[in-house]
Amino acid sequence: MLLYPERGLVLNATATAVVELCTGEHTVAQIVAQLAGRYAQNEAAVYTEVTQLLGSLQERGLIRFEAEGAVVP
Amino acid sequence: MNASFRPYTMVAELTYRCPLRCPYCSNPVDWARRRGELDTDTWLRVLREGEELGVVQLNLTGGEPLLRQDLEVLVREAHRLQLYTNLITSGLPLARERLQGLRDAGIDNVQVSIQDVSAAASDRIAGVSSFDRKLEVCRWVKELGLPLTVNVVLHRGNLANVGELIALAERLGADRLELANTQYLGWALNNRQALMPQRQQLEAARAVAGAARERLLGRMEVLYVTPDYYADVPKTCMDGWGQRFIVISPEGLMLPCHAAHTIPGLKFENVRELPLAAIWSDSTGFNKYRGEEWMPEPCRSCDRRGKDFGGCRCQAYHLTGDAAATDPICKLAPSHALIVAARAATMDEEPAFQYRSPLRVPSNP
Numbered sequence: 001m002l003l004y005p006e007r008g009l010v011l012n013a014t015a016t017a018v019v020e021l022c023t024g025e026h027t028v029a030q031i032v033a034q035l036a037g038r039y040a041q042n043e044a045a046v047y048t049e050v051t052q053l054l055g056s057l058q059e060r061g062l063i064r065f066e067a068e069g070a071v072v073p
Numbered sequence: 074m075n076a077s078f079r080p081y082t083m084v085a086e087l088t089y090r091c092p093l094r095c096p097y098c099s100n101p102v103d104w105a106r107r108r109g110e111l112d113t114d115t116w117l118r119v120l121r122e123g124e125e126l127g128v129v130q131l132n133l134t135g136g137e138p139l140l141r142q143d144l145e146v147l148v149r150e151a152h153r154l155q156l157y158t159n160l161i162t163s164g165l166p167l168a169r170e171r172l173q174g175l176r177d178a179g180i181d182n183v184q185v186s187i188q189d190v191s192a193a194a195s196d197r198i199a200g201v202s203s204f205d206r207k208l209e210v211c212r213w214v215k216e217l218g219l220p221l222t223v224n225v226v227l228h229r230g231n232l233a234n235v236g237e238l239i240a241l242a243e244r245l246g247a248d249r250l251e252l253a254n255t256q257y258l259g260w261a262l263n264n265r266q267a268l269m270p271q272r273q274q275l276e277a278a279r280a281v282a283g284a285a286r287e288r289l290l291g292r293m294e295v296l297y298v299t300p301d302y303y304a305d306v307p308k309t310c311m312d313g314w315g316q317r318f319i320v321i322s323p324e325g326l327m328l329p330c331h332a333a334h335t336i337p338g339l340k341f342e343n344v345r346e347l348p349l350a351a352i353w354s355d356s357t358g359f360n361k362y363r364g365e366e367w368m369p370e371p372c373r374s375c376d377r378r379g380k381d382f383g384g385c386r387c388q389a390y391h392l393t394g395d396a397a398a399t400d401p402i403c404k405l406a407p408s409h410a411l412i413v414a415a416r417a418a419t420m421d422e423e424p425a426f427q428y429r430s431p432l433r434v435p436s437n438p
Contacts, residue, residue, distance in 0.1 A: 003129055003157035005182045005222050005249060008081065059290050061248055 004062060018053055022063050024072040028054065031071065075364060077316075080353065082130040083123045083156075084320040084331065085116070087144070091137040092165045094200030095188065096426040097226055097261035097268060100136060101335050105431035110323045113143040115345060117150050119321055122349040124154040128319065134161040136323065139171075145178045152179025159184055159222075164210035165203055169217075172210070176217050183214045184222035184251070189230070190237040198230070200428045211245040222249040227278065227300075228268035229423070235278040239285045239295065247293055252282055254300035257415075258332050258387055260429050267426055269419045275303055302412055306377060307384025307400035314362040314386060319349070327352045329359055332387040336396045362386050367397055371405045 002009040002019065011019060017038075021031045032050050036043040054071060057063045064072050089104040101107065111119070120131070131151050138144055139162055151158045159182045160175065172183075187207055188198035195204035214221045223242045225231070231238070235252060242250040254275070255261050255268050282297035289295055301308045311318045311330045320328040325343040328334055334341055341358040342351075353359065361367065365378055372383040383389075384400020392401045392411050399406040 001129060003181075005157075005159050005184065005220070006082070006130065006132070008129060008157075061291060061294050064291075 002057075002062060004060075009060075009062070014049070015053055018050055019057070019063075019073075022054075022071040022073050024066070024070050027070055028065075078353075078363065079127040080123065080317060080319040081128065082132065082318050083120075083128045084132045084134060084318065085119070085138075085147075086135055086320065086322050086331065087116070087133060087138045087141045087147075088136040088323050090140050091135060091163065091429075092140075092201055093137070093163050093186075093203065094428040094430060095198055095226070095260070096200075096264040096428055097228065097255045097259075098429040099256065099259050099261070099331055100429070101332065102259055102263065104136075104429075107322070107324050109325075110141075111321075111325045111345070113146055115325065116143070116147050119344050119349065120147065120150050120154060120156070122344075123319060124156060126319075126349055126353055129155075129157060131156040131158045132161055133158065137163050137165065139163075139165070139167055145174055148175055148178040148180055157181050161224075162186070162210075163199075163203065164207040167210055169213050172213050173217055176219055180219065182220045182222060184224050185211050185214065186224045186226070187211075187238070187241070188225070190234045190241055194231065194234075198426075200426075208245065211247070215246045220248045221246065222251060223247040224251040224253065227252055227254045227270075229270040229274060229419070230268070232270050232274045232278045236281045236285075239282070239289075243289070243293060249294040249296070251296045251298070252278075253296075253298040256300075257302065258385075258391060259335075260427070262391055263427050265415060266418055267424045269302065269415065270300075271419050272303055272416070275300065301385075301388075301400075301402045302416060304402060305404045307381045307388075307402040309381045310385035310388075310400075313382040315353075315359040316363065316382075319353070327356070329362075330387065333358065336387060336390045339396070362397070369397060369399060371403075372399050375405070 002011055017035060032043055032047045036046040054063060066072050088110055089100050148158060158180055160180050161184045164185045185207055188195035192204040196202050211221055225238050257265050261268060279297060282295055286295040315329040320331045321344060322328060325345045326334055326341045327344050328341055339358040339361060342356050368383050372378050384402055386396045389398040389400050390396035393408045401408040401411045
């Protein structure tokens with residue numbers, strides 16, 4: 001569960017795998033590459049799913065994209 | 074008890090004491106007579122038992138939680154238990170060093186209340202000079218790398234300033250702005266005529282807040298809480314009585330909401346005497362309005378009964394005298410005329426505030 005003021009977001013297994021990589025040390029491209037490798041999936045499909053999820057988390061203010069490209073919790 | 078009832082959030086009201094005197098304070102109007110705050114060890118046990126029951130969110134509030142000298146100890150334990158810990162504060166009395174200490178102890182978010190956009194207007198509501206200090210505290214929060222929520226209670230005196238309030242929160246670098254219309258219970262019910270806006274004021278403010286919410290998406294979350302007096306259906310109070318929330322009052326009563334103990338005839342247990350798990354499952358006060366069995370018509374056969382759970386029990390009691398009545402907010406409630414009359418009364422001239430204060434002791438005749 002991702003907790004923020006007065007609420008929590010229950011993440012499914014896939015979303016959890018993405019968020020666990022949002023440590024500030026990885027770019028979106030690196031996250032996509034890791035997950036595509038781990039689950040033996042097509043990178044383009046993974047990219048679509050990952051960016052959709054990160055976009056909705058960013059709108060909620062739960063992550064942000066750094067200038068250097070890293071994703072920060 | 075239904076096994077799906079699980080407390081996710083604990084609201085820890087550490088004290089009813091507060092340097093502010095806001096006329097819409099949600100503490101009971103007889104707060105000064107409720108004596109004997111829990112000691113540190115009891116609060117530590119309450120946090121541990123809450124976590125075991127399923128609590129993941131902790132709101133440290135009051136009164137003013139900073140008045141507790143053991144706040145750091147409680148925060149450290151909450152952090153150890155991996156609770157998401159939100160400090161809900163007026164910002165007074167606080168030094169930057171203490172805030173830094175609280176950050177190091179593991180506070181996750183700081184929510185600072187601001188009453189209006191200028192010192193004169195804000196201090197008039199707070200009943201004490203505090204505005205400039207609050208802005209300074211907001212700046213410290215951001216400088217120390219903590220997430221900041223700015224909270225403003227809205228009423229007829231500041232609704233026109235919502236645009237400026239949003240701009241102020243942006244300048245402060247707030248991550249979240251909570252624009253919460255007054256809930257008319259406790260002190261706010263006593264001051265209802267002085268606080269209640271007219272519909273056109275609310276609609277103008279809602280439009281401004283809605284546009285800002287879109288514009289600031291991803292930078293600052295803008296929340297606008299509609300006042301239930303201008304809604305047709307009741308709010309889902311506390312996500313349902315005794316379903317998701319635990320409130321612990323300063324003297325140790327475990328409650329389904331912060332005002333439940335103002336309803337006479339309900340029995341609530343004290344955490345000094347019983348474990349939280351026993352209270353959660355067996356308390357007659359908690360079980361009284363859980364589920365749907367207690368509901369009268371029109372709730373009992375209503376399609377919304379699983380959504381709003383009949384609305385707010387405290388509001389039902391304080392407006393009709395019957396805590397089991399349908400919330401008068403609902404347009405189907407037999408007592409809805411009370412709300413219509415209260416809205417109509419806002420046309421009158423604005424009376425003076427009754428500030429939050431200790432109850433006056435009657436002088437000798």
